[in-house]
Amino acid sequence: MPEGDEIRVLLADDHPVVREGLSAMLESAPDISVVGMAGSGEEAVALAAAVRPDVVLMDLRMGELDGVTAAARILARSPEVRVVVVTTYESDADILRAVEAGAVGYLLKGSSRAELIGSVRAAARGETVLSPAVASRLFRARAPEPNALSEREREVLRLVSRGLTNADIGRELFIGEATVKTHLLRAFKKLDVSDRTAAVIVALERGLLGT
Template identity: 85%
Template sequence: MTQPTIPPATSPQPITVLIADDHPVVREGLSAMLESAPGISVVGMAGGGEEAVVLAASLDPDVVLMDLRMGAMDGVTATSRILAHSRRPKVVVVTTYESDADILRAVEAGAAGYLLKGSSRADLIDAVRAAARGETVLSPAVAGKLFRARAQEPQALSGREREVLLLVGRGLTNADIGRQLHIGEATVKTHLLRVFKKLDVSDRTAAVLAAMERGLLD
């Protein structure tokens, strides 16, 4: 009786990585650390944001390690352009900069993670693997900064909340606002309470002033 043929075991495809950094020594160092890890393959290295965008399109890597500040096109812009053309690559920012604004810009651009260049080899490898699985990668220090930046970010007013506040600024009462917007006075009060909470104020005048200072009524 003929024995069934057992197909040979196939190895899983390696995680492909593109490294973008304007310092050759850093690129080579990151590449050496990743190439020593099983299941990870560095398929390209870019010396700037423009080159990173081009290589990401041609190489279609699983993960892009992106420096934040590079020449004419920075890492945030490069990240946005890469993700505008394809959602496949997961971009992990690897940089020496850790200000709240830098972190927030990178995450808002679509970065899947944010690591500092002082991170250990093990942390870097774990980050690449986690990003490839679709997970968010943030070191504890960065996560705390991102939380604070999000908390300080002013919340946008809805269209109706903005309309109500504009009329408050013109001196209209809640009843007048309700009639002009064709909504009940109680609804006007509800909108104002939400505005107070978003702007962290306790009265109508303070709400108008805070919204004007933040450019929410322009």
């Protein structure tokens, strides 16, 4: 989104106290506006269509329609929306499902105001939002697998994890943007994923990107 524009956020959580707490922290930032609060997955899908947020903070566990399914429905209709999962570590499998559904990252419900606001801004800029504490838990979700990525593919994914665009990565590595895309597509195929966020997550889980 253009620099300086207000970031429109939709909160989806079935606990009113959590919604109010997140809203209060976000509204303290001059460039963020909470445009809707949903108490269920169904309500989140409907509100997202009505208020057209830039970022959705989505709880995973919400009654009949869970956060993963709600996220998938929102993104199917509005692929430009950035969905960030809000988790309490209930299930690593659920978080991985959320990434596969198109979520761009994770936040902890106990995140500080600065972490929350910074993550929302990063998501709005198109960056991957990875809470280190959540990531460290996810790295253990699968056993390390043989290193299937080339060194250049690993370099590209490391830069993706820092939020760089393809053009930025090309300048950093002194290669063309088309070459960056080629490396990414090869990495996607090797990791059996279909997007940048999932590629970074899987590569990190398998210990392919180093420290």
